[in-house]
Amino acid sequence: MTDAGVQVESMRVAFDGVTALRDVSLAVESGEFFTLVGPSGCGKTTMLRAIAGLTDGAEGTVAIDGRDVTDAPPEERNVGMVFQNYALFPHMSVRENVAYGLRFHELADKSEDDRVAELLELVDLGGVADRSPEQLSGGQQQRIALARALAPEPDVLLLDEPLSALDAKLRKRLRVQLQTIQRELDITTIYVTHDQAEALALSDRVAVMHEGRVEQVAVPETVYRDPTSRFVAEFVGDNNLFDGRVTDDGASVAVDGATLPLPAGTAASPGESVTVAVRPEAIAVDDGDEAGADGTTLAATVETVEFLGDAYRVHCRWQGRRIECKTTAANPPAGRVTLRFDAADAQLL
Ligand SMILES: Nc1ncnc2c1ncn2[C@@H]1O[C@H](COP(=O)(O)OP(=O)(O)OP(=O)(O)O)[C@@H](O)[C@H]1O
Ligand SMILES: [Mg+2]
Structure with missing residues (x-):
């Protein structure tokens, strides 16, 4: 100071x-x-x-x-x-x-x-x-x-x-x-x-x-x-929080049967309870349920879409929980979608 x-x-x-x-x-x-x-x-x-x-x-x-x-x-x-x-x-x-x-x-x-x-x-x-x-x-x-x-x-x-x-x-x-x-x-x-x-x-x-x-x-x-x-x-802002447990190899987090990558640059011990946070704008929404090439993919279903003017806020359901995404695509996504995000855009709380 x-x-x-x-x-x-x-x-x-x-x-x-x-x-x-x-x-x-x-x-x-x-x-x-x-x-x-x-x-x-x-x-x-x-x-x-x-x-x-x-x-x-x-x-x-x-x-x-x-x-x-x-x-x-x-x-x-x-x-x-x-x-x-x-x-x-x-x-x-x-x-x-x-x-x-x-x-x-x-x-x-x-x-x-x-x-x-x-x-x-x-x-x-x-x-x-x-x-x-x-x-x-x-x-x-x-x-x-x-x-x-x-x-x-x-x-x-x-x-x-x-x-x-x-x-x-x-x-x-x-x-x-x-x-x-x-x-x-x-x-x-x-x-x-x-x-x-x-x-x-x-x-x-x-x-x-x-x-x-x-x-x-x-x-x-x-x-x-x-x-x-x-x-x-x-x-502060909107966020998606995933509560889970660090896997035995210490590299990912098990959340409801799926695994999310441990956010980049963080360390946690195997078995530890952690929360992974991912902002809506960090999640890409792709049509259909084919898995994307990079990052983490989650097969989800669109529930509601809000038009924000410069973007769409998309409320999806995945494994019984809600995930909020934000996309600047020209048209609103619908039906079955693939959500994708990079470990670098997630935070460990
Ligand atoms: N004069 C007072 N007598 C009794 N309780 C008070 C008094 N002033 C504040 N409090 C209590 O202290 C706490 C903090 O109040 P404070 O007014 O600082 O909140 P705030 O963050 O400014 O909230 P807001 O965003 O609603 O203005 C509250 O629980 C409030 O009820
Ligand atoms: Mg006040």
């Missing part, structure tokens, strides 16, 4: 009986876009609030830019936060909402009006300064909330599902804008989402959370291609 942006050590948070965080440590680099992703209730908001100093009874330490802020109140931590649910004060104008972000902040070199104008420009909303929040679209409101959080020039930006209330198209557009602003300001950012696709698209690194713990921290490509646990393999 070169430059400490945010360092959390052994964070534990319990709310009478419910343990929200179980001994979580995280190191976010300075200027990094870091995402906490996981299902509802896994502790994402609790983690952000603990970093911001908004959680009573948080055990563990927090350092920001190398400064221990564990005992500092929220206003002395110099973090900007955009909250999950409601964003703006309805009785204040857009301008007043953004200026509110400056309430504890001394401006060294410019007037408050100039700073507010600069922030509205940054989020591309210079024209709506005198409106009230209810006269704005959801996407505009979230950008104002972002401007307010950025107003005091925080060292760290904490974003709790800032796009979750918006429709899919707008969410995509705003996340590009958010990424651009984050790069431009080079501000250490911790972003929370339950949307794994959003996490992969936006982040320098991703922490996958599950039941109050962090299961894996890595760059998006590694989280997707080399999940370290069953939970991560299933939560």
